[in-house]
Amino acid sequence: MGKKIVVSLTLLIMFISGCSPKEEREVISDEVTIVAPSSVGGGWDTTARAIQEILVSEKLFDGDIHVLNKVGAGGELGWKYVQQQKESVLAINSSLLITNHLLGQSMLTYKDFTPIAILATEWEVVIVAEDSNISSAKSLMDNLKKAPHAYKIGLSPRLGNDDQLSFVLAGKQVGLKPEELDFYVYENSAQVVDALLKKQVDVATMTLAEAKKYYDAGQVKLLVISADERLQELPEIPTWTEEGIAVVFEHWRGIMGPPYMTKEEIQFWDRTLEKMVKTEAWQQTLEKYMWDDFYKNSSETTKFLEEQGKMYEALMKVDQADN
Structure with missing residues (x-):
């Protein structure tokens, strides 16, 4: 039954x-x-x-x-x-x-x-080579405002993605026009970092996950993160807001x-x-x-x-x- x-x-x-x-x-x-x-x-x-x-x-x-x-x-x-x-x-x-x-x-x-x-x-970050004389996102933007073509900016895999857009939005906060900036496009983030280390570009924009292994290896510096507040895992990395630029951007x-x-x-x-x-x-x-x-x-x-x-x-x- x-x-x-x-x-x-x-x-x-x-x-x-x-x-x-x-x-x-x-x-x-x-x-x-x-x-x-x-x-x-x-x-x-x-x-x-x-x-x-x-x-x-x-x-x-x-x-x-x-x-x-x-x-x-x-x-x-x-x-x-x-x-x-x-x-x-x-x-x-x-x-x-x-x-x-x-x-x-x-x-x-x-x-x-x-x-x-x-x-x-995930969050976007701006990175430079460990031995770069660029010390902060604020100084980077201040220098770009004075001379927009002063730095070559690397990204992947195509113009118009969030890596570029987050940087452009930050630039616009200090009066930079997108067409004034010199962006160099690579197939992937590994190629971007390689170009950065070989001094073919001066600065790069990418996601945190893509950049972190190079940061952990001591090859690059993380200048800024697009988060609304500092991450508990990376308390030493300032936000755009702390650098005086009102940008919070999620990818x-x-x-x-x-x-x-x-x-x-x-x-x-x-x-x-x-x-x-x-x-x-x-x-x-x-x-x-x-x-x-x-x-x-x-x-x-x-x-x-x-x-x-x-x-x-x-x-x-x-x-x-x-x-």
């Missing part, structure tokens, strides 16, 4: 949920590829590999997950590849997906994909899929990634790279991307008006 009741309850639960656990899993292929539209070691790549490792180690996905690096055109080549796929391919994204389009560098927009999640945010990263993903596929990733961001492994990843948790599910991400699109469009219009 008891056995029949258990079976009946199981069937009832399956009926209510709409599918069995096996059927639920079958909406996703046994092999999933996460595209990092950058070289190994970059921010997109780091995010992709963190997701891969945690989904496997925490047994949140019982198939194979591969990370595919498709490098070029500031993320464009990787995103084009994903946009042409039918299933089982995801991609890491960031605000560059929005700004590429606004700057006329891409026909793609976030509307050409299926939003899956926003995962984390986000998310994940998206090709267009026309099914409702079942989206729901699967909503459930899976929500579980992932609650794991201790993900919390350790956030701590390791000094990222801030910023998880948003698929519907929240769609709304967020719409808001970000409007925000960046407004920023670009302001820049054009100033020019």
Whole structure:
């Protein structure tokens, strides 16, 4: 009698949920590829590999997950590849997906994909070589104001990303015009730092996670961070606000899929990634790279991307008006 009741309850639960656990899993292929539209070691790549490792180690996905690096055109080549796929391919994204389009560098927009999640945010930093005579962000901006072409500024992977935009916004606070600054673009942050150490550029702007290993190795100095207050982990690094420049700037990263993903596929990733961001492994990843948790599910991400699109469009219009 008891056995029949258990079976009946199981069937009832399956009926209510709409599918069995096996059927639920079958909406996703046994092999999933996460595209990092950058070289190994970059921010997109780091995010992709963190997701891969945690989904496997925490047994949140019982198939194979591969990370595919498709490098070029500031993320464009990787995103084009994903946009042409039918299933089982995801991609890491960031605000560059929005700004590429606004700057006329891409026909793609976030509307050409299926939003899956926003995962984390991180802060931007400005760095110089350890032996540089630039001692602070304030002195850097003061010198640039006097002679805008005095310093070469390195960044990656493309103009219009948050690395450049955060620096431009800080510059505008002291009266610098974006077109007066000399930006040099490299494929990834490793190349930027290499150029910095070889004196090919004088200063660089990038995310904290990308810069920290070089800081820990004593190769670079962190002049300033775009946070609202000093970080507990790096109490010696001042904020832009402390340097007299009213800028607080967060850089986000998310994940998206090709267009026309099914409702079942989206729901699967909503459930899976929500579980992932609650794991201790993900919390350790956030701590390791000094990222801030910023998880948003698929519907929240769609709304967020719409808001970000409007925000960046407004920023670009302001820049054009100033020019």
